[in-house]
Amino acid sequence: MSKKILLIYTGGTIGMQASDRGYVPCTGFEQLIRDRLAHSRHGTLPEFDLLTLHPLIDSANLNPGHWNKIAGQIISQYAEYDGFIVLHGTDTMAYSASMLSYMLQGLDKPVIFTGSQIPLSELRNDALDNLISTLQLAAFHPLPEVCLYFNGRLLRGNRSSKVKATGLDAFDSPNFPWMGQVGIHIELHERLLLPPGEQAFCNPEFDPRAVSILPIYPGISAETTHAICSTAGLRAVILRSYGVGNLPDQDPGFIQALQAAAAKGLIMVNISQCLQAEVAQGHYACSAVLNDMGVISGQEMTQEAAFTKLHFLLAGCDDNSLVQQQFSTPLAGEVDE
Template sequence: MKKVLLIATGGTIASKKSDNGLKPQITPEELLEYIPQVKNICEVNAIQLLNLDSSNMEPSHWKMMVHCIRENYDKYDGFVIAHGTDTMAYTAAALSYMIQNSTKPIVITGAQKPIDLEITDAKSNLLDSFLYASDEKSQGVSIVFDGKVIAGTRAKKVRSKSYNAFSSIDFPCLAVIQDLNIMRYIPMLPFEKPVEFYENMDENIFLMKLIPGIKPLVLEAIFEHYDCIIVESFGVGGIPQSLAKDFYKLCQEHPEKLVIMATQVAHEGSDMTVYEVGHDMKKYCRFLESYDMTLESVIAKTMWLLGNTDVTKENIEDVFYKSVNYDVIFGKNRKC
């Protein structure tokens, strides 16, 4: 029987009511008591690593998860992380870069309602996660939620209350789970390299969301204080006239800064060559683009790239567009 480690970090799944709303209070051992069927699936040990509302999740906590998995990697066949839903997609993306080529599954799950309620999605999500984490064909980082298995770099929370909270953006689900049966859509290909762990992340990144009429008042401070500026633009990507002159000037003054064009649109990605507002800026400034990557993956990948300079000895653009856990499919070679 497979051995799986449950790593509890808090979240709604482990919450109970308090005077000020839901608060994580349920221990990992208590979580397991709600799914006694797990004994027929795998052997489980549990550890309480964190006890957070996931709105409080930070890169330092990702490092703790990676360190925990690294320390226990040889002892277990798989890992299940119980996590809050609000930042689950960010954590899944981050762990996809921080733990690469893992032949052992690292599953992240949670719930929209606490596990101690009579009507809840927590029990099925947790049981499905152990099932997937103990299956011979599972590997890498994924989210298991509402019967779907989503690659860690492709998940986005799209609903705040419903059980089907997560979607796989512009990429098929890896599998679905129904009645404790796994139906796979994407074959798991063997990794060419052994597992690699990274525990450094550069958090000095600024996400600038464009709105109609945005002014360049804070641009200088952003370029001065941050290592990377990610522009969450309209549509396929571009810099509006209200910012263009100042943005171009600062790009020239700070050539060492990494600038990435992303999009506010969930599906189909960026392409700065389509419109003049993007084409001209990319022509004169050194922009990387998100293309078909999710915003969560762009942020996590950039933190990983800048935090691990040894992986960027080659051209940073080549590393950024190299696919990790299905994060980029078309990239700069996409056809318009």
């Protein structure tokens, strides 16, 4: 039986063309894809349909409501296709891949994000290879989870980050092995795949005000900390700390601002600014104070995975204390068991 894949085109560089105003969405993108693939061996590619979101999303303009639109298309057409490919802009692709891993728990078919650094409309591009490889992965390989494919690397969606602005190898998985790689052969590391689970799809309403990020830097003030932590509608804040979770514990105003936020019931999660790191809260004395406040260790989570997980949990629960308890439990392989 032939396989059929749904491509969901959300926007991004892959579908753009040059203009006097820079790259803009091109017209006739589906025909462009089919024309480019006509030069490939059709016997090794599945059938596919292309669905285009309207309006298209420049990924720099992504907001939580867009996750509902993407997930909604997959949920509503899940039974009709053997796999799904989301064509997405690179700037926020890792955020969307992370969020959909939570929204689409218990998958039994692939959902793979990809895109490109150079548009498909250009003579020299990375778009065609990413597209062909992703079509083959989605149709012919057992991938029952949300993944991200780029430049020969197959990554778990909620372990991925964009690490290069202009390199063709733009994405990596800093704290988790690649799920596979595509070279002369397609090599899939099946031992890394999530075990089968009960299907638990959901499409909750997100509050874009609910989660914020507080970067730690030399000289951060109590006033800045208080301003961020007292934002209207805020329920959780991610501390982007140094190294293994350290911050300036000798600044009493800064620490008092954090303590006041914790006392109000604000959820705080501690992740590292380092690309490769695992938070070890209390390993150094300067982070021990966070344990006293009830700050949650984000362990080895990426910023994208922590940010979207908080949004996901908060959308389904009004009780901050319960969300705080739930956060450390893995949902879709975003942290080690």
